[in-house]
Amino acid sequence: MTADLSRLLNALGLVALDTVLVLAFADQLWFRDLPCPICILQRAGFIAAGFGLALNLMFGPRPSHYGLAIMGALVGGVISADQVLHYVVPGSGSYGNAIFGLHLYTWALISFVAIVAGSSVMLLFDHQFQSTMPLPPPMTLLPLSAVALLALLVVGNVASTLAICGVGLCPEMPGGYLIFHENLGLAFKSP
Amino acid sequence: MMSLPFVLFAFGLGAAWTSQREVAMGFWVAGVLVLLVLFRFHATDVLNLGL
Numbered sequence: 001m002t003a004d005l006s007r008l009l010n011a012l013g014l015v016a017l018d019t020v021l022v023l024a025f026a027d028q029l030w031f032r033d034l035p036c037p038i039c040i041l042q043r044a045g046f047i048a049a050g051f052g053l054a055l056n057l058m059f060g061p062r063p064s065h066y067g068l069a070i071m072g073a074l075v076g077g078v079i080s081a082d083q084v085l086h087y088v089v090p091g092s093g094s095y096g097n098a099i100f101g102l103h104l105y106t107w108a109l110i111s112f113v114a115i116v117a118g119s120s121v122m123l124l125f126d127h128q129f130q131s132t133m134p135l136p137p138p139m140t141l142l143p144l145s146a147v148a149l150l151a152l153l154v155v156g157n158v159a160s161t162l163a164i165c166g167v168g169l170c171p172e173m174p175g176g177y178l179i180f181h182e183n184l185g186l187a188f189k190s191p
Numbered sequence: 192m193m194s195l196p197f198v199l200f201a202f203g204l205g206a207a208w209t210s211q212r213e214v215a216m217g218f219w220v221a222g223v224l225v226l227l228v229l230f231r232f233h234a235t236d237v238l239n240l241g242l
Contacts, residue, residue, distance in 0.1 A: 037193065037233045044196040044226050051200060051219050058207050068219055075223055079230055085238050092239065147204075154201045161194035169232060170193050 001125035006061045007143060013118060014053040014146035020111055021046055021153045027104065028160070033096050037170035038083050040161055042108045045076020047157070049115045050150050057143040060136035061128045069119045077112035080105045196226040 024043060027033045035043070052069030056062070083105040087094050094103055102110075122128075139147070163177045164170065203218030 038230075040193055041196075041226060041230050041233065044200070044222070047197065047200050048219065048223055048226065051203060051215075054204065055207060055212065055215065059212055064216075068216070072219075072223065075226060075230075079234075082230075082234055082238075085240060086236065089239055151201070151204050151208075154197055154204060158194045158197040158201060161197060165193040168192050169229075172233075 001128050003061060003128050003131050006122065006125070006128035007057060009122065010053045010056040010061065011143040011146050013115075014050055014057065014150060015142070017046055017050045017053065017111075017115070018146060018149045018153060020108075021157075022149075024104065025153075025156065025160070027097065027099075031097060034164060034174045034176070036095055036174065037165070037172065038079060039096070039104065040157075040164070040170065041079050042076055042083075042105065043157055045072060045079055045112065046108075047150070047154055048072030048075060049112070052119070054147045054150055057139055057147055058136070060131055061122075063123060063129065066119045066123050070116050073112045073115035073119070077109060077116070080108040080112060084109055193229060196222045196229065199225060 021043060024035065024039075028035060049069045049072035052065045052067070052072060055065040055068065059065070083095070086092065087103070087105075096104055099107065161170075164174050199218050199222035203215045203222065206212075206218060207215035
């Protein structure tokens with residue numbers, strides 16, 4: 001596998017990962033399905049995994065970058081597995097909306113496993129690491145868009161998490177955007 | 192507090208954008224450590240499982 005093909009596959013992987021985060025935002029904003037604290041941490045896990053792919057695109061493919069992606073996905077996978085195990089027993093309830101029959105934390109666990117598997121397979125191809133150029137070539141449109149979208153989603157998650165949780169830890173069952181009610185004192189009082 | 196991992200990852204991406212690879216990886220490590228600590232704070236319920 002050439003470095004160019006590796007770069008393309010990393011870009012496609014990062015686009016897929018960006019899509020997961022965009023869908024999470026769509027669920028939050030469109031369907032008013034506020035993320036629970038553990039769900040927010042899973043989003044951070046996706047970003048930690050995507051960070052490794054972004055480094056591959058910016059600096060060229062390296063085993064250490066795949067290592068970051070795998071470790072980020074493992075951390076996210078542990079967090080989502082914890083949530084799946086909370087609701088795995090029949091009758092123990094669920095959190096949020098189901099999409100195609102599975103809840104978001106289950107899709108998250110499947111996605112994290114896919115990231116670990118994909119990155120592990122990519123590590124098998126040594127030729128991508130043997131670049132003769134001292135500096136990686138400038139990013140083309142697809143990798144640049146994928147990295148820029150990841151950066152935008154990170155900033156969006158900073159704002160969203162601050163809005164939902166305020167400046168402290170999140171409530172276990174978020175009932176609204178806390179920062180407007182408590183930290184900024186903007187709650188409207190009923191007469 | 193909960194937004195701290197995202198802030199650290201944002202700084203990491205900023206460092207990577209300015210070609211500071213080691214600094215970016217340092218921010219990534221800090222972000223993941225904070226993420227694990229926050230998980231520890233929030234994963235307080237005992238799982239109802241018999242393993």
